[in-house]
Amino acid sequence: MLIENKPGALARVVGLFHQRGYNIESLNVGPVFDGTYSRMTVTTRGSENEVEQITKQINKIIDVIKVADFTEGEHHEYEFILIKFNKLKLTIKIQKILKPLGGKVLEKNTKVIVMSASGSSSDVEAAIKAIGKANLLEVVRSGSLGLHEGEKVLTI
Amino acid sequence: MKLSGGDLLMRALKDEGVKLIFGYPGGAALHIYDAIFRQKALQHILVRHEQGATHAADGYSRATGKPGVALVTSGPGATNAITGLATAYMDSIPLIVISGQVQSHLIGTDSFQETDMIGISRPIVKHSFMVQDAEDIPRIIQEAFYIATSGRPGPVVIDIPKDKTDPSKLYQYKRMKQVTLRSYKPKVVPHPGQIKKASKNLLSAERPVIYAGGGVILGDAHKELIALNKILKAPVTNTLMGLGAYPAADKYFMGMLGMHGTYQANMAMHNADVILAIGARFDDRITNTPSLFAPKAHIIHIDVDPASISKIINADIPIVGQVKESLAALIKEIKRSKLKIDSDALDSWNAQIASWRKTHGLNHDLYLQKTKSKMIIPQVVVQELYHATKGNAYVTSDVGQHQMFVAQYYHFNKPRRWINSGGLGTMGFGLPAAMGVKLAYPKQEVVCVTGEGSIQMCIQELSTCLQYNLPIKIININNEALGMVRQWQDMNYGGRYSASTYADSLPDFVKLAESYGHVGMKVTKQSELRQTLDKAFAMTDRLVFIDIYVDPDEHVYPMLVAPNGSLQDMWITKNKKA
């Protein structure tokens, strides 16, 4: 969705999910273009009716400029992650797991390695699982980012 | 000429056509109060509790259709306004609440009387503004009024830090020609294809019902509704919020539907083949169990708020649009159509409704017979009130049995005459709301029908009524109990009256009214009721508090059977289901 970049606008959207009993699985937000508005991607789960109701309720928020439900059509869904680990002997194995996700080493020294990667949420999820929780010091996920396929755009 | 933030506020309110502000002062609002003192266009009404200010402004709005304005200070002033905001929010009332806030540099420091008003009011407002720059005050006021009154109306909060109204800082006053917000476009034109479908559906219906809610009143569409039914000749029911939207005296009117709706209205909904829902939202007091709701009906739903459509009950023909325009378009389409109503089918359908009405309809005669008993029957009080006011009063109410008795027995023929908290069900609403109505229409009869429980929640406003000389009539239907709670305890908890009675500790309401400088009257006998009411209403320049003792065992019927009941499952008396 596109929301006015005004104080409290984000809280209105997040608050609505709680208020109406919906769950937020992931959330990403940041100003785009002229910075007067932000683009926000929220991942939630519900039946078709529930998602329609959520969309309508979000649309009612005065600061919300536009909303689209990406699951209504073909779309790109992407997530960015950062990881940190200190089991240096696993470096090759981890690099291999992250290779299809464009894994990149951002920092490497005698103590830790920091890497970035990106892909669909399910691929990212699977990669983290394959590496194993016990082998990671930290994981940061951006939350899903969404964009329509083809010429369709969400813009003001 | 340059103006301070406080003066900008006064000027902007005046330019919105505001005449009255209901409020209560305090530190963070003092610059604003000084600005009020220095001008003449707006009258400030000093209430005795901020809840009273919000309900009074709300009542003013419900009666006039114009936004009401309340002004409160920060911290406790703001929190006291919350119940009033939620009340207005649930019934989609355009209420503007202006709250003082601590100085900008103190925000976030837990300073004296600091409360995050924007935060605590967020889920119960249509929108809110925090003033960042004093010179934005006129723009914010314009936007606030536009948002509050357009689309589906609702309350708006404007939080103003004290430094933004500093009398020593001056700004230019600017007014926009019109408000445009890129993120808010409330004007929607009903889809012509949907209107066509609806017209066809309605004209071929054999058992149609028109179910009209508060949206018809808020959207000033009662004339269109009446015009539509001149053609359709369908039975009509109104929700609690919609009473008055369709004249109660009309032969097609079935009364209210839902929890305490009439037998015929609920039966008609359950058996309808087409339901035309207009400005109504299928809430749980209407549908009973949603999966059992109106199983045979095709549903046409007109509403300005798309989120109200198919929220609870799926609409077969959704029509998003202003109620007034949508009905006008529908009437036009029906007149143009070659199809005509099925008169034979409608005759037998209306006959069916008449027979339901006869078997279990609200039985006035029954109550009149009962009046031979010593105790006054509460329904009779409402009937006598109707008689005394010739059905022309503005009637506000609180929450409980007395509210339902008014909804059932005071027959509203005009919109905006019945003023009650339907969505939130706020006890304490009635008296301050009546003040707002009386200030809007000083020459009209304004009655507050309340219970001895509810009236005590905002009783302090009797003092406001004296200060501003508001000769309201208060009908206290005194059953010496939280009657509606007691009724549920009778029905569902084996008559265990947990925390619902207090007969031995009630105040002497006559003395109480007198100590506030008003007239008090007490009625305990049926034989004295009519003459007392006549006497009270003859005192046109005095507030009269009429304390009427009624039979505490009386219940509100019909009552829907819940849980797991449909609209045709009703208690008709204490031990009889229909």
Ligand SMILES: Cc1ncc(C[n+]2csc(CCOP(=O)(O)OP(=O)(O)O)c2C)c(N)n1
């Ligand atoms: C502020 C508030 N608190 C509690 C309730 C729950 N409640 C609904 S009706 C009712 C009893 C009202 O008593 P009274 O005003 O005497 O009316 P009666 O039902 O006796 O006519 C109560 C406590 C409410 N609606 N509002």
Ligand SMILES: [Mg+2]
């Ligand atoms: Mg009572």
